[in-house]
Amino acid sequence: MNLFEHIGRFVMMLRSVFSKPEKAKVFRKRFFNEIDYIVINSIPLVAFLSVFMGAVISLQTASNMSSPLLPEYTIGYITRQSTILEFSPTIISLIIAGKVGSNIASEIGTMRVTEQIDALEIMGVNSIGYLMLPKILATMIFFPFVTIISMVLSLLGGWIAGVQSGLYSTETYVYGIQAFWNVDSHGLYYALTKSVVFAFILTAIPSYYGYYTRGGALEVGRSSTKAVVASSVVILLANYILTQLILI
């Protein structure tokens, strides 16, 4: 299949994804399960990465500030901007695409090769909607909160690293974080918009690859790899497009 055929089939799949669920009660249960499975389970990893990345961003900024003309609060400012604009929405999404994407593709792919999806279809269940809609919606709604948690922890990491190493004071760092917020606050809207779009990408693309798996265990593994690669590439492309549309 060429790229255009994949896109066409993906769009057709989305029509079934966003159709009305058969039973609201079943959908609700699956929705909350997916919040736990995809979103809540990702928080420890996100927290760990965010604290250390925030620490590294601030330390690298501090170590590269050789000009006496640059005020010290620039460290806090750059840490905040890097975290809000790129690290928390994009890098965290890429990492979660690796973790969640392979999980989703292998889960749905295994269901395909073991005929569980055929079983759903024969019962009259819209298998695409049943399997994918709760995952996609749960992630799109709650992933922005994960992004916010990441932002807070990244800034906290920057503060811990700088203060404990004596490179800057708490006051300077906090002043930097607050600097120019009235003109830069739209960055938060940009970041959260990105996180919603990336949440869709990192669940819908692996679902697609999993659903159309053909063959056996080997193909499930291949689908999982393809899903992670494709969702990472699409996240980067979408990142560029959204930046062009919102920031420029």
Add this chain to the structure above:
Amino acid sequence: MVEVKNVNKSFGDTQVLFDVSAKFEPGRMNLIIGASGQGKSVLAKCIVGLHEVDQGQIIYDGRDFSAMNRTERTVIRKEIGMLFQGSALFDSLTVIENVMFPLRMFTEMTEAEMRERASFCLNRVNIVGKDGLLPAECSGGMQKRIGIARAIAMNPKYLFCDEPNSGLDPKTSIVIDNLIRELTYEYKMTTIVITHDMNSVMEVGDHIIFINQGRKWWEGTNKEIIKTDNEEVVSFVYASSFMKTLREKLINS
């Protein structure tokens, strides 16, 4: 009754089914047999709508399934129970949850009513006290029986079984065959079984269709298949020397 009328099916340039027609009546065991790769599974998937037919009709009690859209088909699908080759139980659900699944999706039963119905179906297939197990914790034979329990949970009018004996020992195979037959007679279901298990053919084949090279090659009962002189059927059913000897003895007696 399920009717298949002049069904043709191709995948790309390869035609798999050629003008297949058959009638499957309720209350008897309808078997589709044939060697691997001859089109019997494709025919079964066309009948249940997992593949679309290129030409021809699939008719469920006068209702043209092949001409229906997805929504219209849902009504018929709720009347279908299917047992898959690998059982296709949902990994993440327990035994009882698997049987309750179609009830949960398509009925307004309370939790207690669903549990009662699922327990009844599990009892009917002789699964007792295993409600909380996951499918991975059950043996192959148990998984098949749970699959049957799930298939009959909605009181289906049509039951499809895709190679119900595959991977099972001969004794368990007979148990599964007999169970499907009992349920078919008891509930007057239209049952279609895809198999290449010769024990099943001889034991429960009330009506047998032999598919060869994508065509309906032969049709008859388990009594008629013993005496048939159709070369392809004989070479398929009596492939081993033991079966050949057995056939000669049966004919001579």
